Amino acid sequence: MNPAGQLTALWRKAGLTSQRCLACDVCCRFASPTACFIPFFSRAEATECGVRSAECGVGEPEAASPQPGARPPVVPEGQWWRCPLRDATSQACTMYDRRPLDCRLYPFVLMFDETGRQVWLGADEACPFVCQQPPGGAVWQEAADEAAGLLDGPLANAIAAAPGIVSRFHDHVRPLRVLGNVTRRVCRSDLGLARLVPTCQEPLAPFFKARPTCLTGHAFPAIYLWADLLNLHWRVDADCLLVFAESDGVGFLMAPPLGTGDVTAALRAAADIMAAINGPRCGARAQEVDEALLPAFAAEGWQIGHRAQEYICDTASLVELRGRHWDGRRHDIRRFEKLHRAEWRPYTPADFPACVALLHRWQQERAAAHPDPLYRDQLAAAAFLHRRTLREAAELGLWGFVAELDAKEAGQDSTTTAATVSVVRAESGNRQSAIGNPVVAYTFGFPLADQATFADFIEVADLSYPGLAAWTFNRFCREVRDWPFLNLGPDSELPNLAAAKLACRPSRIVPTYVLNTPS
């Protein structure tokens, strides 16, 4: 019997039979489309089960992406959301014999501790069977030992290859065993590192707040939200936080040492870590280095390799749009408001499916309009960033908003608009929000460490509504007008993006650098 089959047998032996599960209604359906225990499918498992999902990297334009797996979109069912493989009538799993490891394991769960230092085997107390088990009972201990042996042994490779199966810390999961081998490979405890997980945000906040920076790239969300494409790890050296990213065996610093400690000592430690990860393949690299830290890097022999920049605007001028420069922008906004009646409101997890559908359509339209391969690659990578932002916005404390068109009211204003809206509804019904109106834009941001600047992080507006992007951006600026400055982020070396940011008349353009050491 293979290890995954042994997990099924283990539960049967412990008394958790399929009859018992069929009489229970907890599994396979979820309270929210962003619920944390939606099952994780590795790319191979998604292919095996026929799950078509850009999030899993299967059957969609991003299929060639390096994403090793994901939690696929769930399907609305009354007040609930069900796994796409759950049969709506029988409520049974349509792929029971081929279900993913995550499902075979449940009610055991793989989970990081709060700081990402260890991977635990835990038991979810949401399962009635778990609640009935005395924690020290012999049957229970035997099941935990056997599962830990499989996960830390023959299944460890699969977990390390697709670590998305390890969920963040949950206080309703009873910790049972630390998985030493999986911890070493997923957290890189062999290098003294820990995994960067969302629950790190609070304990690591003092490092992110230590220097009053206006740079987006030095903020926790801007780093963490790349976790689908990069293995992110952290450690503290010389009172500085070092955040490493690793992809295809190459490691680099996502940001310069953060904090007020000894930067020189931290840089030496960082170089040692990167040497251990990279070997002779390449030297050390650090991204998002600001000008204040260039002398410290130069003293250690690091060389400037590339210059990027972030665009900082006066928020008030973007809210008020006074003067001739903004004639076109004001015209766009007025035109949109004349033709459409839109509702602007905070984002909620129930908006997730509608926003993801909007994202996919927006991406396809952008890719069709811009054949540049660099731009298309960045679009595909950005989709992972957007989806994780949409999934975890609440947990990370992001500010998010959506624009919905009131189709009925818009129809009263303009027959043209009514026709447009009805086409949108017919083409992609899943673009509607939980209350049934089409979501046509979303935007997210967060405050930066200098307490004067707000980051305008991501924004998508349906391109078929002229003026909507300008209207959405202006509404967002109004929401954050208490912050004197708005950071529009980097231009990703894309000329059209740079032109759009320059059109916002930045009051400052702040450079950041990539620095390297010789290999």
Ligand code: SF4
């Ligand atoms: S919650 Fe527990 S008992 Fe209920 S279906 Fe899931 S594993 Fe079975």
Ligand code: SF4
């Ligand atoms: S794959 Fe099957 S067992 Fe797993 S959540 Fe979906 S329906 Fe349930």
